[in-house]
Amino acid sequence: MDNIEYIEIIDFATTNSQSAINSIPKHLELMESNLAGKLAGSKINTMNKLRRLYDAMDKMSAYLDKYSACKSGCSNCCYYPVTISDIEVKYIEKNEHLKRARVIPKSSKDKYKGAACTFLKDGKCSIYSSRPFVCRHMLSMAKTSKVCEPKYAFDYTLPLIRFDGFRSAYDLIKIESGQEINIYDIRDIFYRKY
Ligand code: SF4
Numbered sequence: 001m002d003n004i005e006y007i008e009i010i011d012f013a014t015t016n017s018q019s020a021i022n023s024i025p026k027h028l029e030l031m032e033s034n035l036a037g038k039l040a041g042s043k044i045n046t047m048n049k050l051r052r053l054y055d056a057m058d059k060m061s062a063y064l065d066k067y068s069a070c071k072s073g074c075s076n077c078c079y080y081p082v083t084i085s086d087i088e089v090k091y092i093e094k095n096e097h098l099k100r101a102r103v104i105p106k107s108s109k110d111k112y113k114g115a116a117c118t119f120l121k122d123g124k125c126s127i128y129s130s131r132p133f134v135c136r137h138m139l140s141m142a143k144t145s146k147v148c149e150p151k152y153a154f155d156y157t158l159p160l161i162r163f164d165g166f167r168s169a170y171d172l173i174k175i176e177s178g179q180e181i182n183i184y185d186i187r188d189i190f191y192r193k194y
Contacts, residue, residue: 001146006156013141013159020067020141020161028063031056036168046177050091053169057136060163068161069140069148077138078117078125079150081110082186085170087177088132089189095130100189111185114150118190132186133170137162 035056039049061068070077089100119127125135140148142159174180 001152001156006147009142009147010159012143016067016143017141017159017161020064023067024060024063028060032060032163032165035165036172039169040172046087046173047091047094049169049173049176050087053133053166053173054136056169057133057163057166060166061136061139064139064161067141069142069145070138071145073123074145074148075116075120075123075125076145076148076150077135078120079114081112082117082132083134084132084184084186084189085174085177085181086179086183087173089184092127092130092132092190096127098190101191104184104188110154112187113154115187118187133166137166 035053039052042049044052061070065071092098093100117125119125119131125131137160138158139161140159141161142148147156148158171180
């Protein structure tokens with residue numbers, strides 16, 4: 001891919017993102033912007049707050065599907081670094097009946113560049129319902145998934161749509177669970193079995 005093609009991809013994605021954002025129905029817009037405040041005032045535990053966040057993100061993704069290059073069968077972003085918080089590790093342990101690795105190696109930014117995620121199986125996510133925030137937050141607004149291909153990892157900035165309300169809710173949940181930053185890559189925590 002040359003720079004001219006990349007610029008065309010970004011131009012399309014920028015226009016497409018704006019169209020998508022402008023079209024979001026009011027109830028979804030409010031769901032996203034009010035979520036952190038609602039969770040902050042809620043007495044449910046952090047694990048259930050995380051589920052509420054995931055469900056809200058899935059609703060937004062379902063609505064934006066018609067604008068996005070992210071389609072069933074594409075696993076390009078599963079070859080990128082996948083950061084994960086401790087509360088999400090606990091969530092996967094509980095809901096997928098798995099245990100984290102005892103010795104956790106130190107990760108570096110590009111350690112897993114081009115390496116499949118632990119949970120990618122036959123081209124699909126094997127823990128789809130429990131996949132972490134970062135997997136739900138990535139929504140490409142490009143026309144195709146070409147720019148997300150692992151061979152371009154770190155060469156280009158991906159044309160993603162981002163939601164500050166969801167990010168705030170995620171940060172709140174991490175703080176409430178005693179962790180402020182993501183310190184792991186998912187492959188450091190759960191080892192690949194197949
Ligand atoms: S958790 Fe699932 S969606 Fe996320 S990178 Fe791994 S295989 Fe892909």
